[in-house]
Amino acid sequence: MRISVKAPAKINLTLDVLAKRPDGYHEVEMVMTTVDLADRVDLTLREDGEITLDCSASFVPDDIRNHAYKAAVLLKERYHVRAGVHVYIDKQIPVAAGLAGGSSDAAATLRGLNQLWSLGLTLEELAAVGAEIGSDVPFCVYGGTALAKGRGEQITHLSPPAACWVILAKPPIGVSTADVYGNLRVQEIASHPSTGNMLQAIETQDFSLMCQSLGNVLENVTLSLHPQVRQIKELMIASGADGVLMSGSGPTVFALVQKEAKVHRIYNALRGFVKDVFVARMLGAGEGEMLA
Numbered sequence: 001m002r003i004s005v006k007a008p009a010k011i012n013l014t015l016d017v018l019a020k021r022p023d024g025y026h027e028v029e030m031v032m033t034t035v036d037l038a039d040r041v042d043l044t045l046r047e048d049g050e051i052t053l054d055c056s057a058s059f060v061p062d063d064i065r066n067h068a069y070k071a072a073v074l075l076k077e078r079y080h081v082r083a084g085v086h087v088y089i090d091k092q093i094p095v096a097a098g099l100a101g102g103s104s105d106a107a108a109t110l111r112g113l114n115q116l117w118s119l120g121l122t123l124e125e126l127a128a129v130g131a132e133i134g135s136d137v138p139f140c141v142y143g144g145t146a147l148a149k150g151r152g153e154q155i156t157h158l159s160p161p162a163a164c165w166v167i168l169a170k171p172p173i174g175v176s177t178a179d180v181y182g183n184l185r186v187q188e189i190a191s192h193p194s195t196g197n198m199l200q201a202i203e204t205q206d207f208s209l210m211c212q213s214l215g216n217v218l219e220n221v222t223l224s225l226h227p228q229v230r231q232i233k234e235l236m237i238a239s240g241a242d243g244v245l246m247s248g249s250g251p252t253v254f255a256l257v258q259k260e261a262k263v264h265r266i267y268n269a270l271r272g273f274v275k276d277v278f279v280a281r282m283l284g285a286g287e288g289e290m291l292a
């Protein structure tokens with residue numbers, strides 16, 4: 001028996017850091033949404049109880065260091081499952097890019113195994129297991145658009161924002177999320193995004209307000225470490241993007257665009273500069289859910 005599950009990338013429409021907590025985590029407030037750039041996770045039942053994993057990108061770990069593998073191990077242990085699984089990940093989301101690819105693979109594995117192993121768990125129960133793997137996994141279990149608080153695991157679901165195109169560009173550098181947070185001085189953050197304005201933009205499907213309200217306090221940290229990220233932002237703005245922001249801890253930068261004609265212009269301008277450029281849709285009301 002085999003099940004295929006989509007694992008969509010996420011982008012941050014806002015990312016604010018409110019404080020550094022005594023447990024070492026940062027207290028964040030983020031508005032996140034899934035886009036239709038996705039990995040595919042195939043789950044094949046193993047009667048022998050073993051858990052194995054293969055990934056189309058050979059440099060991604062295929063053992064317990066892989067978030068999808070860890071998801072299978074945790075779920076098997078927690079719910080005393082006898083069966084095993086072979087996980088195959090068809091990687092389309094760039095790795096270490098700020099797009100939560102690994103978290104989304106873990107979330108897709110949890111959702112798929114819930115079916116494959118006939119566990120009958122709720123999304124809340126799957127999200128609770130996901131929180132043990134990483135802060136972004138609970139959001140990825142639900143998908144859609146949400147406000148995430150705490151260390152990212154406290155999720156409030158939001159209605160879909162105004163539909164638009166998303167052009168993503170990743171310079172050829174990997175960014176460690178831990179390094180970026182390590183370089184952030186919370187007391188010295190010059191300007192915080194207005195999460196309230198972004199929530200209003202989403203609720204009223206106001207595309208211009210959404211573009212004006214984009215903000216990520218990690219952007220300046222990553223920009224100072226990697227000047228290429230700034231160049232990509234500038235190129236997107238010069239090519240007519242309606243809104244531009246770095247996602248997560250980067251280095252991927254995305255442009256929001258409403259008119260299809262602009263998509264080609266921005267895509268072509270970026271392709272002259274960087275190899276990894278993707279065109280995706282941010283799904284609006286009535287455009288369907290991403291989850292398999």
Ligand code: ATP
Nearest residue numbers: 066067095096097098099100101102103105177248
């Ligand atoms: P986030 O935005 O959640 O920090 P990211 O997009 O920056 O995520 P990932 O692509 O998830 O980063 O990869 C981060 C690290 O996790 C990589 O160094 C990789 O080796 C490891 N990793 C573990 N599992 C996976 C997976 N299934 N896919 C990709 N990377 C994975």
